[in-house]
Amino acid sequence: MRTTIGIIGAGPAGLFLAHLLHRAGIASVILEARSREAVEQTIRAGMLEHWVVERMRAMGLGARLDAEAHFHGGITLQSGTERAHLDIAGLTGGKRVTIYAQHEVLKDLIAARLADGGEIRFDATVTRIEGIESDRPALHYGEGGVARRLDCDFVVAADGFHGPGRQAIPAAARREYSRRWPFGWLGILCHAPLSWPELIYASHADGFALLTTRSDSVQRLYLQCGPDDDVAAWPDARIWDALHRRLASPGWQLAEGAIFAKTVVPLRSFVCETMRHGRLFLAGDAAHIVPPTGAKGLNLAVADVVVLARALEAFLHHNRSDGIESYAARALERVWKVARFSWWMTAMLHRSPSEDAFDARIRAAELAHVMESRPAQAALAENYAGLPM
Numbered sequence: 001m002r003t004t005i006g007i008i009g010a011g012p013a014g015l016f017l018a019h020l021l022h023r024a025g026i027a028s029v030i031l032e033a034r035s036r037e038a039v040e041q042t043i044r045a046g047m048l049e050h051w052v053v054e055r056m057r058a059m060g061l062g063a064r065l066d067a068e069a070h071f072h073g074g075i076t077l078q079s080g081t082e083r084a085h086l087d088i089a090g091l092t093g094g095k096r097v098t099i100y101a102q103h104e105v106l107k108d109l110i111a112a113r114l115a116d117g118g119e120i121r122f123d124a125t126v127t128r129i130e131g132i133e134s135d136r137p138a139l140h141y142g143e144g145g146v147a148r149r150l151d152c153d154f155v156v157a158a159d160g161f162h163g164p165g166r167q168a169i170p171a172a173a174r175r176e177y178s179r180r181w182p183f184g185w186l187g188i189l190c191h192a193p194l195s196w197p198e199l200i201y202a203s204h205a206d207g208f209a210l211l212t213t214r215s216d217s218v219q220r221l222y223l224q225c226g227p228d229d230d231v232a233a234w235p236d237a238r239i240w241d242a243l244h245r246r247l248a249s250p251g252w253q254l255a256e257g258a259i260f261a262k263t264v265v266p267l268r269s270f271v272c273e274t275m276r277h278g279r280l281f282l283a284g285d286a287a288h289i290v291p292p293t294g295a296k297g298l299n300l301a302v303a304d305v306v307v308l309a310r311a312l313e314a315f316l317h318h319n320r321s322d323g324i325e326s327y328a329a330r331a332l333e334r335v336w337k338v339a340r341f342s343w344w345m346t347a348m349l350h351r352s353p354s355e356d357a358f359d360a361r362i363r364a365a366e367l368a369h370v371m372e373s374r375p376a377q378a379a380l381a382e383n384y385a386g387l388p389m
């Protein structure tokens with residue numbers, strides 16, 4: 001099989017890229033290791049930046065989002081039992097917080113791509129990436145036990161943190177920066193009514209908690225936990241006990257419900273600055289991971305491919321290579337700003353196991369400042385709603 005752009009991975013990065021390329025008249029094929037059902041059912045992120053929503057609408061992908069998403073004007077920050085409302089829309093000239101689950105975005109992108117005649121090969125695992133230093137790269141993949149090959153002009157590895165894309169760049173050519181945070185997040189989904197009209201980011205002496213939503217009857221909650229905690233160590237009663245304590249506020253009650261999904265993710269910050277090697281490009285989690293506080297991972301993945309699609313279009317339609325040569329530098333300007341914001345939100349809201357009384361007071365003072373100061377809130381809001389593209 002042959003195509004112009006061979007894409008590894010049908011996550012947000014790979015699927016958005018395939019749509020952007022299609023609109024520019026550029027052919028692509030996506031190879032995805034998992035089944036369509038698995039991709040469409042994996043529970044991950046939930047918050048979309050303002051510009052991502054606008055872009056989905058402009059691409060004709062906004063109908064279900066507009067009908068089903070939750071749009072909030074702001075968020076709530078909580079320190080101990082004190083709450084403060086941050087008017088994100090008022091501080092950013094009207095940008096709202098959109099809650100629409102990642103797997104719902106993926107369902108919409110997959111359905112529209114297939115309706116356009118696009119090629120997404122599910123259950124197709126890339127095993128080897130060949131010839132990225134030549135102008136005829138190829139992807140070797142296994143599909144239903146059969147070894148196959150996709151020849152292409154360029155390869156885009158949108159294959160997540162654990163995919164083979166980044167490893168295909170020689171180690172000596174890779175510049176990587178990373179930090180493992182000394183905690184993780186336990187995420188749950190439960191059948192319960194809304195408890196509060198917007199997201200609550202809570203910092204408590206026991207650790208961080210986040211209240212978010214999926215619909216009027218399904219709620220998503222997160223708790224700071226150990227980085228290697230087993231979900232078995234978190235029976236439902238322990239989860240509700242921790243959530244009630246960390247989110248407690250006078251005169252308010254958290255609504256409980258049956259928990260039907262439970263996962264633990266370790267928190268990591270990671271940037272591979274080498275986002276291009278020859279004819280291989282990295283996009284999304286393949287190149288960078290941010291801790292989830294602030295909900296930036298998905299949005300940053302889409303930002304990468306907006307830059308990349310433009311660069312590929314300039315090369316393939318106008319014979320201009322400056323875009324592909326400067327792709328990494330252009331993408332990294334945003335990547336480091338988002339890595340910084342996610343690091344800052346994480347550090348401000350989580351209790352580190354090694355923090356002493358001095359650290360704890362500095363952290364509480366920082367959160368108090370944001371909760372009281374409109375200029376500090378404006379800086380948070382600008383990043384939270386999404387830096388300009």
Ligand code: FAD
Pocket residue numbers: 008009010011012013014031032033034039043044045046047102124125126127158159160161162163164263265283284285286292294295296297298301
């Ligand atoms: P991915 O979504 O990881 O997609 C990569 C795709 O590549 C996958 O479908 C994978 O199957 C495929 N692939 C991998 N290897 C191969 C191969 N060899 N051959 C073919 N295909 C392959 N962000 C937030 O903002 N908030 C959250 O609450 C949040 N929760 C998360 C929970 C988990 C468990 C994880 C892993 C991430 C979470 N994130 C969250 C981050 C966010 O979901 C990611 O930033 C986002 O999915 C990145 O998109 P992507 O397209 O770069 O990669």
Ligand code: DHB
Pocket residue numbers: 044045046047099199212213220292293294295296
């Ligand atoms: C969600 C996840 C986040 O990490 C966040 O900061 C906000 C919302 C969510 O899953 O809804």
